[in-house]
Amino acid sequence: MKFLRRTGKDVKSVDNLKGIFPDWKEKETWLFIGPHDDDIVLGSGITMRSAIEAGVDVYALVTTDGGMGYCHMEQEKTIGKIRQEETIESFKVMGLDEEHFFFADFPDCDTTSFVGRRAAKAGDPAIEGYTGLQNAFTYYIRKVKPTRIFLPTGEDLHPDHKIVYQEVLISMFHAGGNIWPELGEPTPPPVAYEFGVYCDFADAPNLKIEASEEVFQTKLDAILAYKSQEQIASLVEGVKAGGPFEYIREIEFRFYSVNNYKDLF
Numbered sequence: 001m002k003f004l005r006r007t008g009k010d011v012k013s014v015d016n017l018k019g020i021f022p023d024w025k026e027k028e029t030w031l032f033i034g035p036h037d038d039d040i041v042l043g044s045g046i047t048m049r050s051a052i053e054a055g056v057d058v059y060a061l062v063t064t065d066g067g068m069g070y071c072h073m074e075q076e077k078t079i080g081k082i083r084q085e086e087t088i089e090s091f092k093v094m095g096l097d098e099e100h101f102f103f104a105d106f107p108d109c110d111t112t113s114f115v116g117r118r119a120a121k122a123g124d125p126a127i128e129g130y131t132g133l134q135n136a137f138t139y140y141i142r143k144v145k146p147t148r149i150f151l152p153t154g155e156d157l158h159p160d161h162k163i164v165y166q167e168v169l170i171s172m173f174h175a176g177g178n179i180w181p182e183l184g185e186p187t188p189p190p191v192a193y194e195f196g197v198y199c200d201f202a203d204a205p206n207l208k209i210e211a212s213e214e215v216f217q218t219k220l221d222a223i224l225a226y227k228s229q230e231q232i233a234s235l236v237e238g239v240k241a242g243g244p245f246e247y248i249r250e251i252e253f254r255f256y257s258v259n260n261y262k263d264l265f
């Protein structure tokens with residue numbers, strides 16, 4: 001395994017995961033969030049497996065219920081359940097037991113209806129009487145208390161990917177404050193990282209992981225667990241052809257301060 005960190009034109013290469021993540025805590029806890037079940041292994045399977053092997057406490061959260069992923073009419077009503085079983089199998093291949101992943105169960109392809117937070121109505125996915133992506137993400141971030149969060153880049157075209165990106169990032173700050181006390185104790189905002197699934201990053205990534213054959217094979221096997229997704233074979237071929245690499249981009253926040261503009265006038 002090879003781990004690389006780029007700062008400008010300087011590239012540092014080390015043989016351990018810890019060497020490319022600054023401020024490594026004694027107890028590292030990582031939370032991977034996918035809009036859909038297969039996004040996490042597709043975009044960050046190598047990163048996740050490296051973290052598990054490095055002793056990081058790794059969790060995964062799947063945002064939607066997979067209900068729109070049917071390729072045959074007879075699966076129109078059952079696809080969500082089928083995909084949930086495939087997800088359990090896929091995470092098992094990765095090395096995650098059932099205590100380490102969660103399903104938030106928002107309707108697939110309809111995250112737009114669940115932006116923000118509001119009192120839950122009958123049938124809404126609810127936590128503590130409220131629904132909405134910010135409610136769920138704040139709850140899970142406080143529950144897991146991650147030191148780092150990983151999610152697909154907001155550049156992906158799928159609206160579920162764009163919305164999950166936006167809602168997770170704001171929820172990190174909700175989770176760190178005192179609002180919505182029924183969702184748990186405040187926890188300091190984690191460092192956030194994005195990985196590529198379908199579209200390029202907005203800006204060049206600064207981390208790279210080069211996997212051993214074994215870790216790469218684990219990622220491919222975890223993707224293949226999604227048997228009901230008929231495009232999965234071609235996705236696996238694409239991942240194989242690309243080789244055992246993953247790129248990650250640390251997300252930088254540009255917070256407003258009057259000081260940022262003082263020199264302009």
Ligand SMILES: [Zn+2]
Pocket residue numbers: 035036039158161
């Ligand atoms: Zn997706």
